[in-house]
Amino acid sequence: MHDEAGFRAFVEAEGATLQHAARLLTGDHHRAEDLVQTALTRVYLKWSRIDAPLAYARRALVSAHIDASRRRWWGERPTAELPEPEVADSASYAYDLRDELRRLLAELSPRERAVVVLRFYCDLSERDTADTLGIPLGTVKSSCARALARMRVDATSAAGGSS
Secondary structure (H helix, E strand, C coil), X not given: CCCHHHHHHHHHHHHHHHHHHHHHHHCCHHHHHHHHXXXXXXXXXXXXXXXXHHHHHHHHHHHHXXXXXXXXXXXXXXXXXXXXXXXXXXXXXXXXXXXXHHHHHHCCCXXXXXXXXXXXXXXXXXXXXXXXXXXXXXXXXXXXXXXXXXXXXXXXXXXXXXX
């Protein structure tokens, strides 16, 4: 028997956090919604047996993302040029920074992206990240270092190329 009220309260409390983490993982709002839906379905099916629902949900989110990234996609592809005109204001600058972060995250492998999102967005320790992903602590450390180094190089290249 499911604790419907408990699950509903969990979704209300943590849904936005999971949605944002999913958006950082996928780089796309719509795919993030699908990813959260998949993860929450997995959580719901095991709700009565889960001791730490947020940790389980994060693991389900990352697993579903990695599973989806292994499938070949034949649909639309994003482009570098947006058809909308630029708006020069502080809100636009904030959007540009978020877009840059999403672009840098998209350049990483699914595992590297998962490590970075769990470590820095979800604010998990290296040990908690390793436990969530089911990988050794050393793999978290090396993946994180490699991912951050790639992101720094890519960000520096992008900044240097636009000057």
